[in-house]
Amino acid sequence: MQIPEKGTLPAEILAEMQAAQTGDTPWLEGKTWSLQYYVDDEHHELLKAxxxxxxxxxxxxxxxxxxxxxxxxxxxxxxxxxxxxxxxxxxxxxxxxxxxxxxxxxxxxxxxxxxxxxxxxxxxxxxxxxxxxxxxxxxxxxxxxxxxxxxxxxxxxxxxxxxxxxxxxxxxxxxxxxxxxxxxxxxxxxxxxxxxxxxxxxxxxxxxxxxxxxxxxxxxxxxxxxxxxxxxxxxxxxxxxxxxxxxxxxxxxxxxxxxxxxxxxxxxxxxxxxxxxxxxxxxxxxxxxxxxxxxLQHLGQEGFLKNARDMLAATDRLRAGLEAQPEIFIIGNPCMNVLSFATRHNRPDLFAVADFLEKKGWVVDRQQLPNSIHLTVFPYNIPVIDNYVADVRTALDWAKAHPEASGEGNAALYGLLARLPLRGMVKDNIRRLFVETYAGKSARTDPDFEEKTESVEQRKSWMGRLNRLLAWWERNLKR
Ligand SMILES: Cc1ncc(COP(=O)(O)O)c(C=O)c1O
Missing domain, CATH: 3.40.640.10 (Type I PLP-dependent aspartate aminotransferase-like (Major domain))
Structure with a gap:
């Protein structure tokens, strides 16, 4: 890769970038529950200016x-x-x-x-x-x-x-x-x-x-x-x-x-x-x-209060909707518009529920220790709260009807990651993934890597499945 020999017109560059962005997560649609903090278009335009x-x-x-x-x-x-x-x-x-x-x-x-x-x-x-x-x-x-x-x-x-x-x-x-x-x-x-x-x-x-x-x-x-x-x-x-x-x-x-x-x-x-x-x-x-x-000048205390009131009311509705599902509980007592939930005794399998939600277009933040799904409620999530709760209900029913799903797809991989005793091995693999992302496939920081993991037996049993997990991560990193 080298810097292009000749320059390109600004309009063409911006059009190319815009086209590339169509592959990014459309978070403003409300199906994303973390990372993207946003009030409204007016505020957004002010920040840009x-x-x-x-x-x-x-x-x-x-x-x-x-x-x-x-x-x-x-x-x-x-x-x-x-x-x-x-x-x-x-x-x-x-x-x-x-x-x-x-x-x-x-x-x-x-x-x-x-x-x-x-x-x-x-x-x-x-x-x-x-x-x-x-x-x-x-x-x-x-x-x-x-x-x-x-x-x-x-x-x-x-x-x-x-x-x-x-x-x-x-x-x-x-x-x-x-x-x-x-x-x-x-x-x-x-x-x-x-x-x-x-x-x-x-x-x-x-x-x-x-x-x-x-x-x-x-x-x-x-x-x-x-x-x-x-x-x-x-x-x-x-x-x-x-x-x-x-x-x-x-x-x-x-x-x-x-x-x-x-x-x-x-x-x-x-x-x-x-x-x-x-x-x-x-x-x-x-x-x-x-x-x-x-x-800060734009929102003023009044604006912050209004947004907080709206986000908290939506969080209450989300929390009540989730808690109304007998299979689900909220972890701890969240103090603001950030919460996480899990299924009781992991029945049905939480990560199978997560996979189903993902198929429905939701961006799902899977967490560990304990296994849970994370939700931060932003203003753009407010209109979709009821849809989300309805899809969680459907996902629970689907996962109950398909117990085999916990051993398939991402559910199996996340389940594995949560149980994996060899955390050093996870670290090594993730470091390798980063190195390969930045330095290309042939790069290896540690040529002895495969020999250094705990034991040959452990390596054989975990390695294949871990590699599938890493392949999945790689696909998602490149999305
Ligand atoms: C509680 C907490 N502390 C620290 C950080 C780190 O912040 P940043 O990602 O802006 O570096 C985060 C990020 O999510 C966070 O949630």
Missing amino acids: AFGQYFSNNYINPFLFPSLLKMEKEVVGMAANLLHGDENTVGTMTSGGTESILLAMYACREWARKHKPSIKKPEIVAPRTIHPAFDKAAHYFGLTLKKAPVFENMEADVAAMERLISKNTILLAASAPSFANGVLDPIPDIGKLAGRHGLLLHVDACVGGFMLPWVEKLGRKLPAWDFRVPEVTSMSADLHKFGFGAKGASVVLYRDVQLFENQIFITTEYSGGIFATATMLGTRPGGPIAAAWAG
Whole structure:
């Protein structure tokens, strides 16, 4: 592949891209239940215009673009206010939840190096439902992430967290709420635990940060989950989720500047001059900051409340519709418009139900530990709630009439993945899939791969089926 020798007219390029997009998931039709945050066409067009106005700005030097700096500070200020920070609360915008969490974990590690120098191998304790961004942070920054079991309702088990605290622990983390099940961890109790052991506490409100405040304003009672809990030292909240900004926008907030200042990176020895950044990126796009700011201005509290009211009412209807099916239960007690469900004793087989729903055109988010189907309710899902519940009913009947379906197609593969004891093998295969996606079929990071799996017998029994799973993933990645 090489850059085309001759240029093409903009209209032709855009037409080609548009044609290619017809193969993408048509999420606005309402059959997708995650990832695509969207209010309405007017808001969407505003985000595009605001993003476009700043698309060429390189915000690596905030002082070159005071208008962007003002917008960033205002977005951070509005987020701090929403999450009950005070005049000392400080933070930055970032490119997304992962960057917010990476930065917070990095800042906490640096803080601990100064304030707890005897700790050489810092540890984080979190419920096992915590987002993988924390695993990534641990992996990148040489931290150990200890994961505590959770209760059956998927809430953090605070006593189990306490048992994992050691002399090396610097930080506790918890979710408000978790992505998979929409379950809020008991932040006040985790706060007390942090207080008793003198630990930092990060609340990951990437999903709930711009939604739970409206849930509460609408009169639904929740335990405190933000800076109202005095032991919370940092938080992450995503603008590109329920802040309804454009992709590439989140905030990381700290209770005070002593923790925040550790986030800033400075080197004075670079031939290009003194180099300093407050976030992870070098070149930093202005577009997401401008779009997030514009989005907040456009919706205002009134708009957020209206959207929250609509999404919550639809979630209630969805939840009631699902709970009316005797074979189904909702996992835990979801605190907002994010929930997951499963079949009782896996009868009928949940992944057979999922396969049927997929044949009906729904995009199904299959989850594990426990096996469940994820649903986030967005404004564009509201018109299809009743259709979905009706299709779930039909899917249940179909799966009951076809018990053999659990051993076929994707149901068999997902069932296998959920039970697969050789997680290292799954990791190796997925790494290979990524390498092949980017580097081509012939590439292998690890030529000994096949010899390294647990035993020849295990390999023979799992390998073929796992390869089918990977083939399926590959097909779907290329869709
Ligand atoms: C609870 C939670 N935390 C963190 C993240 C990471 O956010 P991002 O995908 O924007 O990096 C997500 C993403 O879904 C999330 O749900």
